[in-house]
Amino acid sequence: MIKIQTNTIFLLLLLFSTPAAALSQGKPERLRLIHADFLKRETIGQEVRQVLTGSVKFEQGKKTIECDLASQTIDEDPIALIGNVYIYDEEQSLFADTVYIYTKEFKLVAVGNVRSFTGNDTTTANRMTYFQKQKKVISEGDVRKIDPKEKTILTGGFAVYQREAKYGEVFDHPVLIQNDSLGNEIMRILADTMEVFENGQRTIAKGNVEIIQPDIKATCGQAEYIKSESEITLTDSPKILQRNQQISGDTLKLYLRDSKLNRAVVTGNALAISDADTLDRGKWLNKLTGQTMEFVFGDANELKKVIIKNQATSLYHIIEEKEYKGTNEVSGDRITIELVDGQAQTVQVSSSPDLSTGKYSPPNQI
Known part of the structure; x- marks a missing residue:
């Protein structure tokens, strides 16, 4: 025995x-x-x-x-x-x-x-298989990895982890949740599959990616999250949906502060569309275009500033006291828009001489 x-x-x-x-x-x-x-x-x-x-x-x-x-x-x-x-x-x-x-x-x-505890994290699953020679662990069924130090929870239906490489793959509806110091969820990333490098310091999400924060949702085909840089790069038809606004372009980078969205930079065919009248959605659309756009957000994820560069254009519908007043359309090398409560307060246009344009169109000419 x-x-x-x-x-x-x-x-x-x-x-x-x-x-x-x-x-x-x-x-x-x-x-x-x-x-x-x-x-x-x-x-x-x-x-x-x-x-x-x-x-x-x-x-x-x-x-x-x-x-x-x-x-x-x-x-x-x-x-x-x-x-x-x-x-x-x-x-x-x-x-x-x-x-x-x-x-x-x-x-x-x-x-x-099954529950596995290390000094860094806790993993639970219905089944775990350890392969000593390959230094590999396969977890199956309701997989859940909790990292208290990083304040993250990673879930999925199936996961493979390579110990020496510190590399993992998660399949079957993986979800990465980032919590704050009080345990409240502040960001959630969903995808078809996820790859995790260096024990979660770098994550690549692929297929039907969604990144969700309060009042903001981003979608794309692939996203790369570098935790140490507090940066997420979205490619393959990236978009941001924020209240009554939609932002899109070739590449979209999200810059986080304390895991909350602080800035977003769109590069290549940048486009932002928003409803001029939130009570009558779809009737009048404000439109911003350019090769590069930077969006600055406040603590409550509200949009505070937009900076448009290279072939910058702005089409803005004017509504005062529920009455439609027409449109302002401007273009230039750089346009800076300051917003309060989602409404443009100031618009600054800078450009080489004779290259910036501005046009007001009254309601009867639209």
Whole structure:
């Protein structure tokens, strides 16, 4: 019986980052059976099965394994740890309903209410498979990774994590949630798939990407989030929807401050459209165009300033006291618009001499 459990623990040592020197020597620390209520040995035909039951506990150095039942058919895989399985060392803890250990494949499969704890994060799933030789972990079913330090939660249906490369892929409707210091959600990123680099310092979301903050939603085909730079780059038909406004272009960069949108810069075929009258949407549309646009947002995600550069144009419908007064249309090298409560307060146009234009059209000429 001890032989079987020694193999078990030795494999677990491999899976839980045993130092390379110990592995090369092939001499794990001595395994000690601390407790078991019963030991049973069964012979069925040519097979011999050994079972430990009742508050089973092993220790090996600083590692501990506990379960309700441990069993194996001699010289056969898998070894089964069943019921309230708990595997612990100083670097990582694993809880599960059942753990199957395949000694020949250097593989461990945890099934049912799986929870993995490290010093940095917590991962839960319906099933986790550890591949020691490939240094890979596959998580399946309601995957959820919580990083308290970064205040992030990453969820999905299926995830693959490469330990040495610190690289992961998440599939089946992945969602990345950023919380503030009080645990309130301030940003959510959804996509078809996500790639995570350097343990979440860089994330690439692909396919039907949505980035959601209070009063603001951005969509695109691909987004790259660099956490250290507080920057998200959107490509493949990027758009921002903000209250009654829509912003689009070839490339869109979001600059965050404390994970909230502070600035947005659109490069290439920049276009911004908004309703002139929020009570009669779609009737009159204000329109801004240019090669580059910068949008500055306030603390409540309200738009405060727009800077348009290169082939800048502005078409603005004038509505005063619910009465339509016509349009102002201006163009130049650079247009700066200051806004209050979503309404333009000042418009400044700068350009080389004779290149800026301005035109007012009364209602009867539109």
